[in-house]
Amino acid sequence: MSSSSPAVLRPGVRKREVFGWAMYDFANSGYTTVVITAVFAAYFVGGVARSAPWATFAWTLALSLSYGLVMLTMPVIGAWADRHGAKKRVLMATTAACVLGTAALALTPQLSGAAAVALAMALVVLSNTFYSYGESLTGAFLPELATAEGMGKVSGWGWALGYVGGMLTLGACLAYVLWAQGRGLAAAHFVPVTMLITAAVYALAACVTFGLLPERARPQAQAPESSWQQLRRTFGRAREHRDFMWLLACTVCYQGGVAVAITLAAIYAEQVIGFVPSETMVLIFVLNLAAAGGAFAFGYLQDALGHRPALAGSLLVWVAVCVIAALVTTKEGFWWAAGLAGLAMGASQSAGRAMTGVLAPPAQLAEFFGLWTFATRLASIIGPLSYGAITWMTGGNQRIAILCTTVLFIAGLLLLLPLNMARGRQAALQAGSGGPPGPGASER
Numbered sequence: 001m002s003s004s005s006p007a008v009l010r011p012g013v014r015k016r017e018v019f020g021w022a023m024y025d026f027a028n029s030g031y032t033t034v035v036i037t038a039v040f041a042a043y044f045v046g047g048v049a050r051s052a053p054w055a056t057f058a059w060t061l062a063l064s065l066s067y068g069l070v071m072l073t074m075p076v077i078g079a080w081a082d083r084h085g086a087k088k089r090v091l092m093a094t095t096a097a098c099v100l101g102t103a104a105l106a107l108t109p110q111l112s113g114a115a116a117v118a119l120a121m122a123l124v125v126l127s128n129t130f131y132s133y134g135e136s137l138t139g140a141f142l143p144e145l146a147t148a149e150g151m152g153k154v155s156g157w158g159w160a161l162g163y164v165g166g167m168l169t170l171g172a173c174l175a176y177v178l179w180a181q182g183r184g185l186a187a188a189h190f191v192p193v194t195m196l197i198t199a200a201v202y203a204l205a206a207c208v209t210f211g212l213l214p215e216r217a218r219p220q221a222q223a224p225e226s227s228w229q230q231l232r233r234t235f236g237r238a239r240e241h242r243d244f245m246w247l248l249a250c251t252v253c254y255q256g257g258v259a260v261a262i263t264l265a266a267i268y269a270e271q272v273i274g275f276v277p278s279e280t281m282v283l284i285f286v287l288n289l290a291a292a293g294g295a296f297a298f299g300y301l302q303d304a305l306g307h308r309p310a311l312a313g314s315l316l317v318w319v320a321v322c323v324i325a326a327l328v329t330t331k332e333g334f335w336w337a338a339g340l341a342g343l344a345m346g347a348s349q350s351a352g353r354a355m356t357g358v359l360a361p362p363a364q365l366a367e368f369f370g371l372w373t374f375a376t377r378l379a380s381i382i383g384p385l386s387y388g389a390i391t392w393m394t395g396g397n398q399r400i401a402i403l404c405t406t407v408l409f410i411a412g413l414l415l416l417l418p419l420n421m422a423r424g425r426q427a428a429l430q431a432g433s434g435g436p437p438g439p440g441a442s443e444r
Helices: 015-038 040-046 053-085 087-110 111-138 148-182 187-212 226-237 238-272 277-305 307-327 331-359 361-392 398-404 406-416 420-430
Strands: none
Touching: 015 040, 015 087, 015 111, 015 148, 015 187, 015 238, 015 277, 040 087, 040 111, 040 187, 040 238, 040 331, 053 111, 053 148, 053 238, 053 277, 053 361, 087 187, 111 361, 111 420, 148 187, 148 307, 148 331, 148 406, 238 277, 238 307, 238 331, 238 361, 238 398, 238 406, 238 420, 277 307, 277 331, 307 398, 307 406, 331 361, 331 420, 361 398, 398 406
């Protein structure tokens, strides 16, 4: 982070605080990499559900239930955290809940049949809900650390370090899986251990965040309205934040496609292309490596070119990824799609968080990041659930489902066109926040 300067970090922010913030991305990325993408997703479909025709749909349904819970509750939790200056306290509680839920997934192989399916789905709903809370809350710290002109870089640092954390966790799990397979042990033996490894890395790395990242927000004067009333007022004043609303609409579309890649990549690789579990884990490891590079480089590119054109470029790459994945028939060809997906994933995910930070009023950071989380979780319902439904309706044809995913990225591109970052930043600073105006955001 040698590029830290007054143009990047806000006055009084120290590098160690930024490192502590970025370490939360390091901590929680192992959850999505191992549980949602590489290991437990494929184990649920092939092991817990015994590759039943409804297995992929059941997996996407469990995730969708968790995202529905987050949509209903996160904006209000964010509003409450803003009012009480309690983002860090809530982050610590949600982290503990996700860690415990992840560790409990190790119990699923102890059951069989409908009981195993029910337990696995319940624990995925629980752990993924609290993971989503943590992701939103940590994002709300970003505008306290970075200036408007530096949010792309700082967000990119966090995502890049996050993918490193995902690779480290997955690498540790892969080492154990290879050791277990070498001794003839089945997935029912090594999957529980990977869940415990993931929970342990999450807990230990998050402690670095809690030790280094301060809570800068202070409790606000208690207004007579409740958090729900405050949230309704924010929606009612949507015209004052129309560029933020355009961003949310764009996010619902393109993040739906990203969610398909995150939640179904391992299933597609094994069920359609023919990867075995160890090959899938190596594939996801390399995908994370590409994503780390994409997030880091894109952070600088985003601040140089402008948020909107940079995000548009990443969405075009996503369209190419879907087309390639739908057409290739060999493992070698699928590797090309995975590499491009990694670059696009790091870029597009970093962009959304940075753009939200620019457009959020300084006194409503957790609330507006809660709205952003509402959009990303709605996307995570629309994308994977539609993928699962298309797969089910076409008799298991996942190639058609992945090709249909291009529609989400194209819609995201179209919804990005009316967004004006300079106008949106001005609206955020005029929202009566009382926060110090930062440098103006680029109009792009």
